[in-house]
Amino acid sequence: MTATTEPTATTAPTTTPQATVTTKTTDARPRRRVIWWRLVPAAVLAVLALIGPFITPYPATRVSGTSGTAPGAEYWFGTDSTGLDVFSQTLAATQLNVFIAVSVVLLATLIGVVLGLAIGMNESRPGPGGLTARGTGRIVDFVQAVPSVIVGLVLVSFFGASIGTIVVAIAVILAPIQVRLVRAEVLRVRGEAYLDAARMAGTSELVLTLRHVLPNSVRPAVANMSVLFGVSVILTAALGFLGAGLPPPTAEWGAMIARGATDAAVGRWWPGAFPALALVLAVAAVSLAFSAFPRAGSRR
Amino acid sequence: MTTAAFSGSTAAEHGRSSATVRTADWFRRQRWWLLRVIALPFQLLLFALVAFLLVRLIPGDPVLTVTGNQATDEQYARIQEQMGLSGSLSDQLVAYFAQLLRFDLGTSLLTQRPLLEEFGQRLPATLELATMALVVSLLLVGVAAYFAVIRPVPVLSAAIRGYARAAGAIPDFAVGVLGIFLFYATLHLSPAPLGRLSPLLSTAPTVTGLPFVDTLLAGDPARTTDMLWHLALPVGVLVIAHSAVVLKLLVGQLDDELQKPSTLFRVSTGASHATVALSVFRRSLPAAVTMAGTMFGYLVGGAVIVEALFAFGGMGQYLTEALAGADLTAMQGFLVAIAAVSLVVFLVVDIVTMLLDPRRRPGAQTEA
Numbered sequence: 097m098t099a100t101t102e103p104t105a106t107t108a109p110t111t112t113p114q115a116t117v118t119t120k121t122t123d124a125r126p127r128r129r130v131i132w133w134r135l136v137p138a139a140v141l142a143v144l145a146l147i148g149p150f151i152t153p154y155p156a157t158r159v160s161g162t163s164g165t166a167p168g169a170e171y172w173f174g175t176d177s178t179g180l181d182v183f184s185q186t187l188a189a190t191q192l193n194v195f196i197a198v199s200v201v202l203l204a205t206l207i208g209v210v211l212g213l214a215i216g217m218n219e220s221r222p223g224p225g226g227l228t229a230r231g232t233g234r235i236v237d238f239v240q241a242v243p244s245v246i247v248g249l250v251l252v253s254f255f256g257a258s259i260g261t262i263v264v265a266i267a268v269i270l271a272p273i274q275v276r277l278v279r280a281e282v283l284r285v286r287g288e289a290y291l292d293a294a295r296m297a298g299t300s301e302l303v304l305t306l307r308h309v310l311p312n313s314v315r316p317a318v319a320n321m322s323v324l325f326g327v328s329v330i331l332t333a334a335l336g337f338l339g340a341g342l343p344p345p346t347a348e349w350g351a352m353i354a355r356g357a358t359d360a361a362v363g364r365w366w367p368g369a370f371p372a373l374a375l376v377l378a379v380a381a382v383s384l385a386f387s388a389f390p391r392a393g394s395r396r
Numbered sequence: 397m398t399t400a401a402f403s404g405s406t407a408a409e410h411g412r413s414s415a416t417v418r419t420a421d422w423f424r425r426q427r428w429w430l431l432r433v434i435a436l437p438f439q440l441l442l443f444a445l446v447a448f449l450l451v452r453l454i455p456g457d458p459v460l461t462v463t464g465n466q467a468t469d470e471q472y473a474r475i476q477e478q479m480g481l482s483g484s485l486s487d488q489l490v491a492y493f494a495q496l497l498r499f500d501l502g503t504s505l506l507t508q509r510p511l512l513e514e515f516g517q518r519l520p521a522t523l524e525l526a527t528m529a530l531v532v533s534l535l536l537v538g539v540a541a542y543f544a545v546i547r548p549v550p551v552l553s554a555a556i557r558g559y560a561r562a563a564g565a566i567p568d569f570a571v572g573v574l575g576i577f578l579f580y581a582t583l584h585l586s587p588a589p590l591g592r593l594s595p596l597l598s599t600a601p602t603v604t605g606l607p608f609v610d611t612l613l614a615g616d617p618a619r620t621t622d623m624l625w626h627l628a629l630p631v632g633v634l635v636i637a638h639s640a641v642v643l644k645l646l647v648g649q650l651d652d653e654l655q656k657p658s659t660l661f662r663v664s665t666g667a668s669h670a671t672v673a674l675s676v677f678r679r680s681l682p683a684a685v686t687m688a689g690t691m692f693g694y695l696v697g698g699a700v701i702v703e704a705l706f707a708f709g710g711m712g713q714y715l716t717e718a719l720a721g722a723d724l725t726a727m728q729g730f731l732v733a734i735a736a737v738s739l740v741v742f743l744v745v746d747i748v749t750m751l752l753d754p755r756r757r758p759g760a761q762t763e764a
Contacts (some may be wrong), residue, residue, distance in 0.1 A: 238443060240690075241738045242731070243511035245697030250731045253719050254454050271456045326565040334697075337705060339716050353570055355704055360577035361589060368577070378563050 134388035137381035144187065145194040154181035156188035157345040167366050176367035184377065186374050189241055189347040193329060196263055200328040201321050203267035208274020208317055211236065215275065216282025217305055223309055240272040245334050252340040259342070266331050270324055274317045281313035322386035326379040349375045408452065421480050428757035429747050436743055443735040447728050448492050462505055462722050501729035506721045511729040514714065519733065520605040521701060522711040526695040528608070528627065529634035534688060537643045544648040546673045554738055562643040568637035568698040572705045575633050586629045589706040594622050638694050645687045649680035655734045682749040682756060689745030693738055
């Protein structure tokens with residue numbers, strides 16, 4: 097956790113040195129191959145996200161039956177208190193929720209890599225450059241200090257509830273996690289001998305950062321993307337739950353669960369349970385997909 | 397590896413009087429927490445500045461967002477004044493900070509009441525809920541980690557580790573809805589999710605502003621049990637949804653510490669099981685305490701959601717109303733208020749971790 101760099105006996109300066117991730121004794125033997133079946137649930141999720149809104153049995157945003165019908169042959173997941181078909185809504189919402197989450201993860205990781213590299217490479221430097229880097233580092237810490245749901249709520253209230261705002265708001269909230277991961281790796285990589293070698297060969301700092309530091313320091317942030325996906329799906333839904341999501345007729349899991357809460361109190365479990373289940377399954381599918389790939393530090 | 401650099405510069409103070417040296421010495425020894433405390437107001441001002449700039453970044457005219465298009469010039473000017481958006485940017489900034497230094501967060505656009513008063517009535521209840529969840533959660537996490545790592549119980553240990561792995565992937569609002577369905581609608585074990593007390597009971601007189609503490613102080617056992625009964629499910633929801641984060645970290649730390657030479661040394665000296673366990677726990681604590689601080693942040697966010705779900709009034713309801721009514725001043729004030737709370741929590745966390753592990757104090761750099 098702490099940024100104490102251990103004086104590891106570095107091997108010959110290869111282009112991709114072994115990441116000094118503390119490998120636990122329990123999984124000492126690294127796995128090298130991709131386990132393909134673990135990608136299947138995520139692939140199904142992706143397909144559903146792409147075609148979901150077009151294959152719903154009922155329109156997702158219009159009343160299609162008597163309110164509060166229990167799940168059955170006609171309405172697979174039942175209908176909610178306004179008579180909307182829960183199955184159609186859950187399916188249609190997949191696109192929006194997955195799209196937002198994927199965009200958030202990509203944007204947050206991009207911000208994390210750029211800021212993490214900039215801070216990590218410059219923070220111990222004297223002068224205004226170092227000062228800016230350290231200052232940015234402090235601000236990044238601050239963003240993490242405030243409860244994320246609340247920051248999201250405030251940002252969405254300021255800039256309006258649209259897909260773009262929600263993506264940017266949640267990405268800004270989650271980016272500090274990635275910044276920290278990248279920064280810690282940059283600090284580790286910065287002392288490696290192959291950087292000195294490149295410097296002596298006359299490589300400029302920028303090229304050095306992009307060619308040598310970047311590829312060697314993004315691993316933990318990339319591995320963390322699965323966690324980030326889960327968090328952003330949940331955060332999006334939490335905002336929807338608190339009423340800071342997209343306006344009502346839009347099918348969205350969080351807003352569906354919020355409406356399902358009143359149903360749950362009178363004993364109708366289905367309007368809230370199915371979107372919640374969809375949310376959990378989506379997070380699990382992506383998490384499983386990431387576990388299909390070899391762990392960091394086990395390549396080569 | 398661990399050279400605490402406290403003995404750096406005593407040679408320089410030969411010529412000075414002993415009193416100055418003693419004061420300087422005292423300061424040097426206490427520097428680690430003094431500096432941290434002094435930094436707090438500056439961090440707060442920085443946060444306030446961010447909140448200020450955020451409102452100015454709102455695209456379009458935020459005053460029109462609040463008033464709608466039908467506002468008369470007079471109304472427009474009044475709202476603009478109230479939002480602190482009249483005059484030049486530097487005037488606005490000066491006015492804003494002058495206001496903040498008087499502990500004035502502005503006036504709610506919806507209710508026309510000072511925000512400090514509004515938050516003062518609602519925030520303590522939210523924080524109390526989060527704190528209760530934190531205490532319960534930390535107790536359970538400690539016990540769970542003990543039975544998962546130090547003294548593993550076959551099935552339980554695997555279950556605890558499995559739960560810890562779900563960290564960050566448990567949506568509190570969904571757990572809350574599930575809890576209401578299961579314990580209220582189906583099993584009828586929990587009261588209706590309609591507030592902290594049964595409708596027939598009157599609330600205790602306000603002394604501290606913390607609902608549960610006030611009820612305790614009022615000394616009416618029936619009312620206290622009733623509130624506990626109402627709080628059980630919401631606190632349980634928060635604990636289930638948010639404990640995994642700390643548990644995961646603590647289990648990982650304990651796993652690591654158990655393998656370290658210091659543990660083996662203790663075992664080899666013939667120390668009792670309790671002593672070894674205590675030592676392993678103590679070494680794992682700093683990281684877990686830091687994580688507990690982060691968890692408190694999640695819990696405050698979760699408490700807002702739970703309050704909305706269980707109709708506790710409080711910040712949850714206030715926020716949803718402010719959101720629906722586009723009360724930007726309230727949102728801005730709330731961000732600053734919550735930031736203040738979070739920064740104080742992080743201050744406490746920092747000081748506790750530095751007490752637990754002196755190597756974490758500034759100036760005690762571990763040289764590699």
